[in-house]
Amino acid sequence: MTHDVNIKSFNAWLKFLGKKRPICIAGPCSAETEVQVMKTAKQLKETAGLTIYRSGIWKPRTRPNTFEGVGEKGLPWLKRVKDELNMFVTTEVANGYHVEKALKYDIDILWIGARSTANPFVVQEIANALKGVNIPVMIKNPINPDIALWLGAVERVHSVGIDRISAIHRGFSSFGAKKYRNLPQWQIPIEFRNYIPNIPMICDPSHIAGNKERIEEISQRAMDLNFDGLIIESHFNPEAALSDAQQQLTPKKLKKLLDKIQIRKLVGKNEKLSNTLTAMRSLIDDLDASLLDTMEKRMKIVETIGMFKKQNNLIVLQQKRWDELMRKNLNIAKKKGLSKTFVNNFFKFIHQESINKQSKIIND
Numbered sequence: 104m105t106h107d108v109n110i111k112s113f114n115a116w117l118k119f120l121g122k123k124r125p126i127c128i129a130g131p132c133s134a135e136t137e138v139q140v141m142k143t144a145k146q147l148k149e150t151a152g153l154t155i156y157r158s159g160i161w162k163p164r165t166r167p168n169t170f171e172g173v174g175e176k177g178l179p180w181l182k183r184v185k186d187e188l189n190m191f192v193t194t195e196v197a198n199g200y201h202v203e204k205a206l207k208y209d210i211d212i213l214w215i216g217a218r219s220t221a222n223p224f225v226v227q228e229i230a231n232a233l234k235g236v237n238i239p240v241m242i243k244n245p246i247n248p249d250i251a252l253w254l255g256a257v258e259r260v261h262s263v264g265i266d267r268i269s270a271i272h273r274g275f276s277s278f279g280a281k282k283y284r285n286l287p288q289w290q291i292p293i294e295f296r297n298y299i300p301n302i303p304m305i306c307d308p309s310h311i312a313g314n315k316e317r318i319e320e321i322s323q324r325a326m327d328l329n330f331d332g333l334i335i336e337s338h339f340n341p342e343a344a345l346s347d348a349q350q351q352l353t354p355k356k357l358k359k360l361l362d363k364i365q366i367r368k369l370v371g372k373n374e375k376l377s378n379t380l381t382a383m384r385s386l387i388d389d390l391d392a393s394l395l396d397t398m399e400k401r402m403k404i405v406e407t408i409g410m411f412k413k414q415n416n417l418i419v420l421q422q423k424r425w426d427e428l429m430r431k432n433l434n435i436a437k438k439k440g441l442s443k444t445f446v447n448n449f450f451k452f453i454h455q456e457s458i459n460k461q462s463k464i465i466n467d
């Protein structure tokens with residue numbers, strides 16, 4: 104089901120920004136001083152050729168008593184970037200007051216942060232403040248993996264007449280030690296685009312990675328998944344940054360990274376590529392069909408066994424049998440070069456379904 108939000112296509116955005124895919128937005132996590140804002144912007148423009156500048160002005164952090172942004176006094180600095188360097192500028196707004204101030208200083212694009220998207224009260228307040236204003240808005244995914252919240256935020260902003268909306272994928276919070284600061288869960292932005300197919304999707308590899316090292320790999324992945332752009336944190340002197348120091352790149356390093364990323368093409372209208380791909384995909388379709396046949400047969404046998412267990416008053420979960428089966432299957436999988444995690448999860452799923460079926464039969 105697609106949502107009834109008439110968003111201007113990516114092309115309308117590109118026209119506005121005067122750019123080709125991928126759009127690249129860069130700048131510091133936070134505006135700290137006028138010198139830092141100007142110096143970083145100048146380097147991004149001169150070294151990396153970038154023209155869209157991001158910077159947080161209000162930075163309510165996860166915990167208090169850390170740097171909370173310079174606030175309003177940073178807005179004239181962004182205005183200077185816009186006027187003197189001829190760049191587009193964008194900042195985060197988290198309430199109606201922020202919107203009012205950002206508009207006063209001619210900010211070109213606003214963004215709604217992940218914590219705000221998670222709160223419909225906040226999103227509605229921002230939307231109300233945007234009534235009658237024609238400004239592009241980027242909406243980050245909520246910190247929790249909830250597509251409906253993300254879509255709801257787009258709908259609230261769209262309902263006040265904003266039609267240049269894009270989405271930013273910045274990953275999702277999770278508990279415990281992990282490889283990423285925020286888990287990418289790529290299937291979520293992909294599914295999100297099934298609901299609003301022409302919404303520009305921008306990836307924020309900085310907040311997904313949480314460190315400098317993984318930014319390139321995440322950016323490449325986003326491009327391979329046909330994302331429209333990137334928003335990357337950059338600071339002229341990352342070590343001295345007052346927020347997110349560990350994930351910011353110098354403009355020079357960012358330029359290197361952007362040069363390295365491969366922008367692969369869509370199959371689109373190229374007939375030869377498209378025919379070859381269709382042929383290879385038909386092999387996959389055949390295999391998927393036989394997987395489903397096998398599953399159908401397996402579940403029928405599971406039902407027969409369920410009936411047998413019921414007649415003989417046996418319990419559903421026979422742990423020993425399951426352990427043996429898994430050991431055997433993992434051994435075979437290893438010889439076939441299949442990943443252990445994948446095969447483990449695959450059989451866990453099948454097993455869960457089998458247990459559900461048999462429990463139902465026994466209790467019917």
Ligand code: PEP
Nearest residue numbers: 132159216217218273310
């Ligand atoms: C940011 O972009 O600096 C920011 C605060 O991001 P997020 O809302 O994704 O945490």
Ligand code: MN
Nearest residue numbers: 132336346347
């Ligand atoms: Mn940040």
